[in-house]
Amino acid sequence: MFVGLLLLIYGPAFLSFTLSSGEYALLIRPFIAGGMPAPSIIPAIHAKGLDLNAIITAMNFSVALMYVGVVAGIEIVNRSAPLRTTMLASAVEGWRDQTIADDVRSHSILLIVMSLLLLLTAPAPGRRT
Numbered sequence: 001m002f003v004g005l006l007l008l009i010y011g012p013a014f015l016s017f018t019l020s021s022g023e024y025a026l027l028i029r030p031f032i033a034g035g036m037p038a039p040s041i042i043p044a045i046h047a048k049g050l051d052l053n054a055i056i057t058a059m060n061f062s063v064a065l066m067y068v069g070v071v072a073g074i075e076i077v078n079r080s081a082p083l084r085t086t087m088l089a090s091a092v093e094g095w096r097d098q099t100i101a102d103d104v105r106s107h108s109i110l111l112i113v114m115s116l117l118l119l120l121t122a123p124a125p126g127r128r129t
Contacts, residue, residue: 003070014063018056 016028045052078085091098 002074003067006067006070010063014059018060 045055
């Protein structure tokens with residue numbers, strides 16, 4: 001499911017960039033009234049005289065390496081914890097028969113962590129975002 005979501009999120013944008021050889025918003029440009037300004041990275045690539053084909057090849061390799069790493073990580077966990085994998089398989093198989101219930105543990109640690117993250121990510125008062 002995780003790999004499928006990665007493909008759904010990154011796939012269209014990455015495919016658009018690869019097929020258009022880095023030309024900005026090639027696939028959505030006909031649908032945008034007035035157009036969008038190109039990001040600063042494309043003119044910077046052309047100004048430095050970098051090889052765009054080499055950049056696209058490196059991006060293809062890095063995305064493929066990411067997917068291989070995700071799949072390898074999933075397989076390593078599945079093989080290193082066979083009991084957990086068996087429990088997961090039986091839970092998925094009988095998901096219709098299980099009732100929805102919360103565990104009896106306290107959620108105070110989770111609430112503390114969430115509150116701390118909220119405070120750390122909130123913008124400072126008086127500062128514009």
